[in-house]
Amino acid sequence: MVMAQVDFNATLVRELGPFTFGKMNWLEYQYKMENFFDEHEVWSEERKRDICLSMIGAKTLNILRSLVSPQNVRETDYSVIVSKLEAHFFPKLSRAQHIFKFKHQNQRISETFFEYVSILRKLVVNCRYNKIEDELKKQIVSGIRDEELKNKFIDDRNTSLSRIFELGLAHDDSKKLKRAPHPRNHKARINREKTCFRCKESIPKVHKNEACPFDWAVCEHCHVKGHISTACKYKNMSCNYCSEQGHIAKICLKNKENSKLRLN
Secondary structure, eight states, X not given: OHHHHHHHHHHIIIIIOOOOTTTSOHHHHHHHHHHHHHHTTOOOHHHHHHHHHHHSHHHHHHHHHHHHTTSOGGGSOHHHHHHHHHHHHOSSOOHHHHHHHHHTOOOOTTOOHHHHHHHHHHXXXXXXXXXXXXXXXXXXXXXXXXXXXXXXXXHOTTOOHHHHHHHHHHHHHHHSOOOOOXXXXXXXXXXXXXXXXXXXXXXXXXXXXXXXXXXXXXXXXXXXXXXXXXXXXXXXXXXXXXXXXXXXXGGOHXXXXXXXXXXX
């Protein structure tokens, strides 16, 4: 056990190294530290905090103490520590720094696709891209961890952002652990749970009462922007023009083709 800890400490110093105040960029060091945690399966928030505090150096530690006072730094959450230090070193991020954060935001092992996209949506807004949805699509494809899902995105270069949203959410669903039903009135309890009209995910459990990150999706069933296709109320309806299932008459290709012929 002692040898394992010695080996880990040596790896920590070799791969991560200490943060040098005044010479290193905190944002770059923070992302390097997050990648280290992922690669070495450091999941515990307490463990992350202890490693962070041991590596940031005396000067940065003194700054942190003043930032979290009167709370003890040893009792402060890791997420609070990194956000406090980021706000201190970068009180107002430049556009280049916002882009840096966005481009280096890879999916963590513990994150679902939903959580990852939610983070990217918040970051990309501050980058002020001209083609913001294209950049979001590129970063999702680049930063997603699951190789099988990544290959699905890459195989079809013309995959729309909306389709990426749907594939990612379906992947989340496939990875969810099957839980035993509640022994008493389980169906009634499920039916009472509020779901998002944009993506059909649980509002209290998945959204955690935050805005849906999939409001940029364009539905293939009705061509309306604001919800993914699997959440569309028309997905199982038949077209009033051609009687085929899965779209409405307004976007029916046969309807449009015949309209062109009539005009000619």
